[in-house]
Amino acid sequence: MKKVLAVLLVALLTLGLFAATKITISGWPGNPIEEGAIKKAVDTFNSTIGKQKGIEVVWEPIAGDYKQVLMTRLSGGTGPDIFYVDVYVFEELAKANVLLPLDTYVKRDNFDLSDFYPSLVDAFKYQNRLYGIAKDFSTLALWFNKEIFDKYKVPHLTNDETWDSFLKKLQQLKSAGYETPLGLAPDFNRVIPFIISFGGRLVKPDLSTALGEPNSKKAIQFYIDLVTKYKVAKEPSTLGSGWLGEAIATEKCAVVMEGPWTIGFMKGSFPDTFKKMGIVEMPKGIKKATMIYTVAWAINRATPNKDAAWEVLKFLVTEGQQIFVEGAGVLASRKSIAAKDTDPIKKVFYKGAEYGVPWKVSTPTGLFATANDQINSLLKDLFYEKITVDEAVKIIETNYNKWIGK
């Protein structure tokens, strides 16, 4: 009897010693291809490094309202160990101190940050501390349907388009009888490349809004004019589509500004239209501009297994990233992996990293969600000519401090 007990005890002990530390990672599932890539990365980790170090990674996607669900879980103390942080909500989370600063870990392991695009590293710094490492990024480029351009005998869009020449080509399409050449969304982040390329800026050095400055205002005016004055653009819902990528894929418009995520979507669901696509750089004004969307892996400050979480995070942004880039068609945030990515379609998007700005509006409070909603609502009103740009800018300037919770 004693022997049996002893054997059992030993068995339990060894099990206890080698029981894997469980690390949960969360993000939005994205499309099936994207989720497949994540699952593959997780499996790779679990069967290699994970096995050696006794770490087991579990992928727990959050479908639906990611930010709301994540915030609620974090405040309830049931947050995942590692999760996606969109650069757009990064400051809010960093300011609330729910993310683990990574500087000590980076230093301890001599983790090479210089391999990442500098703008992507800086995007996840707050008060000079690093809180996340970019898993990948996306930029916007100009997508157009070559077949429609040929049919209406309009020269194709090129990499050296200016806003004037761009508008001219859209107007040519329109006068040749193509009703809606451009799909345009009333989303503030889509207006930002216009503002930057018109020589404007989002915030003044003291972090108050700069949307009322002449150049910024001119850019917003141009964006709205495309819809109301020149009538060459419509929003996706007016075209009967959920988003811009769907609008161009279903050939409801001939031009959109979209990111690399549309590649996978079109290849999967609309392979025939995809063959007609031309993708070139965004038009320029005073200077070139595009939007950089990026998402980082960050560690939950409350996780009991910080070291294990760091091991996982390191994998996710090195070998894991390789798997994402090959599987999901995203852009690598690491230059060494980007160099290996020879997909010609992606080239134009990678180029955007050189002159793009991250989708983030710095505020003294770290909060921009309310302001973003309000500005989007105003853009919608502008699209429907309920107000003028002057009135909209005035509303923004008067209420901005309240919106950012100052």
Next chain:
Amino acid sequence: MRYKTKEAIVGYVFAAPVILTVLIFTIYPIIAAFYYSLTDYQPLEARKFTYVFNPYDALEIHTGVLREEAKNYKVDELLSYFDSVSFVEIDVGVKLSDEEKKIIRENFDSLNLLNDYREGRLPQQIKISEFMNRYMKNHGERFTRYVPKFVGLQNFKDMFKDMYFYSSLWNAFLYSIIVVPIQTLLAIILAVAANSKIRGVNVFKSIFFLPAITSSAALSMIFWLIYSKPGILNKILMSLLGNFGFEPIDYLNEPKIALFAIMAMNIWSTAGYFMVTFLAGLQDIPSSIYEAARIDGATGWQIFWRITIPLMRPQIVFVSIMGTIGCMQVFDQIYFLIRNLRNITISFYIYKNAFEYGKMGYASALAVVLFAVIMTLSLIQRKVIKEEY
């Protein structure tokens, strides 16, 4: 023990599961909402003192002096690299209010901490609350539990300056004023139809009731397709009215029309649900009254208005009150279909504030206002339509 007391105890023991559930999941949240409406409760900060951190890491980053080398430095020198407030806020990681900063500046025992650092007496892992208790000379208890700041009626005052509070509350009102009477009337008509002796009445009953058991997400998707600009509704209207210059409308995005589109959808989907209530009411009306009326020569119209409606008063009260409560709180259809802040209703605005903007206190205050509004409306309704049997 007296028999009666015994019986009471046994009774309460049996009822305990329900009593506890109601207390924990209904009564407590209501009280908590009232309390939070007077504070600036930040859910993300609720656990900030329970995190575990490594003091060595934090100090290394803060002072730039490695733990192994710390003993070679004099305390005064280390002190010159050290700032208590930024250490606690950035490196320990506790978001501080101005008042808390002041307390830390005055009471933090930097000397003690740095001495422990030099001599390696710090633990490898420590809970923030314990750490603060150890190194605060006074007021350590202030840093053990998150207490939301009490702001009195500030949240309610903020509402007066918030244009979206007005517009969302007005939208909810408008929505109720239009939806409740129409859906009640429609439900009565459906009930009368379903109560008549026509062939296949059960089929009609099921069809009327079908929208009520369909999930609102599915309904919203279907109506999104119907209402979209190239959708069915526009196609039908174009073929009928196209000659009269009808232009397709983007129903859900046109700020002036969006809310009415949702109203139409909701009337359609809830009328069948309330029909069931009226159906039960109708079956309670004795047929002798109808017979007597017919013998006296009343027309069908007179019978409906003079007999059916008055005798269904209790059901009308019930349906209009439940309808008003439901309409004032309408959320899911707005959440699925409305993108413009001008057209949202108050319960969606509460959701946005609570879970998206991180303003739980303000959201609680909005919820309290909504509660007060609904209660007042219900009381008024009960006064206006008296319950008589």
